Amino acid sequence: MRASLLFATALLLGAGVDPARAAETPEEQNACFLDAQRVCPGTIPNRELVFNCLVRNRPALSRICRTAIEREVKNPPGSPRS
Secondary structure (H helix, E strand, C coil), X not given: CHHHHCHHHHHHHCCCCCCCCCCCCHHHHHHHHHHHHHXXXXXXXXXXXXXXXXXXXXXXXXHHHHHHHXXXXXXXXXXXXX
């Protein structure tokens, strides 16, 4: 499920999620963590809702998080990574 790959939400929940997903680097993780708090606070702690909110609000995200989210939207789970 796409939501399981949103590392920022996992950080908010204190859960471990595969860092090879949407937010791959510590910089991306931090950016998406902050963006989730800023743009989608009403969706926390539901991972799927947070991910969908970040996708819908890509223009409002930091460049770093937006890049990570767009990369994941183009390469959903199960698709080969480039």
